[in-house]
Amino acid sequence: MAPAAARPCAAPGHLRGALEYRLDPNSLGISSLRLTLASDRCELRLVGADGEHAIEMGIGSWIESEADIPAPELHHGYEMSPARVVASACWTDAATLRMTWIFVESAFRDTVTCRFEGDRIRYSREVNVNSGPLSQTALTGTAIRSVGL
Numbered sequence: 001m002a003p004a005a006a007r008p009c010a011a012p013g014h015l016r017g018a019l020e021y022r023l024d025p026n027s028l029g030i031s032s033l034r035l036t037l038a039s040d041r042c043e044l045r046l047v048g049a050d051g052e053h054a055i056e057m058g059i060g061s062w063i064e065s066e067a068d069i070p071a072p073e074l075h076h077g078y079e080m081s082p083a084r085v086v087a088s089a090c091w092t093d094a095a096t097l098r099m100t101w102i103f104v105e106s107a108f109r110d111t112v113t114c115r116f117e118g119d120r121i122r123y124s125r126e127v128n129v130n131s132g133p134l135s136q137t138a139l140t141g142t143a144i145r146s147v148g149l
Contacts, residue, residue, distance in 0.1 A: 015037060015097075015116055016037050016038075017036070017037060018034065018035070018036050018037075018145070019034065019035045019036075019037065019143065019145070020032060020033070020034045020035075020143070020144050020145040021033045021034075021121045021141035021142060021143055021144065022141055022142055022144045023123075023139050023140065023141035024139070024140050024141055024142075026137060026139050027137055028048065028136060028137065028139065029048045029049045029050070030046050030047065030048040030139060031047055031048055031049075032046070032047045032141070032144075033045070033046055033047075033121065033123060033139070033141060034046075034047070035097075035114070037059075037097075038059070039059065040058065040059050040060075040061070041056060041057065041058050041059055041063065042056070042057050042059060042089050042097070042099075043055070043056045043057070044057070044069075044099070044112075046069065050070075053067075053068045053069045053070060053081070054067065054068060054069070055067035055068075055069045055085060055087055055101060056087065057087040057088055057089040057099055057101075058087070058088050058089070059088075059089055059090065059091075060088070060089075060090055061088060062086050062087065062088045063086070063087055063088070064084065064085070064086045064087075064104070065084075065085060065087070066082040066083065066084055066085070067082060067083060067085040067087070067101070068081050068082045068083075069081070069085075069101070071110070071125065071127070071136060073132060073133055073136070083103050083104075083105065083106075084103070084104040084105055085101050085102065085103055085104065086101075086102045086104060087099065087100065087101045087102070088100050095115060095116045095117065096113060096114070096115050096116075097113070097114045097116075098111065098112070098113050099111070099112040099113070099114075100112075107128075107129055108127055108128065108129065109127070109128040110125055110126065110127050110128075111125070111126050111127075111128075112124070112125045113125075119142055119143040120140060120141070120142055120143070121140065121141050121142075121143070122138055122139070122140050123138065123139040123140075123141075124136070124138040124139075
């Protein structure tokens, strides 16, 4: 059973709809990040040399689905793609979206934070347990598209 979801707070008006960011060159090979933000759910898509990876989350609630968001360096080398995930997101303040991804068939619980600063984004991901690194290199990027819903 998933823990209680964080109480939702409303997204800032300029951070609703479909947002796309071109990411600065990074060691993970991810070139773009897309968020689709609605009042009750959001979807994150990462695009890199190995294709597109997506996960859907409830805003202030949990959604169970199959997701394709690999991070073998955070998950003892396991690909887990696709994986059963229970996922939730919540605005912690007017510029920070925090996501929690529980990988149902493992011990992994990832926390992803997107911090918005003007037309820039900072994406960071960490895991609760690992025999190696507990976080990935933070990714930064610049907005290239925004479409309100």
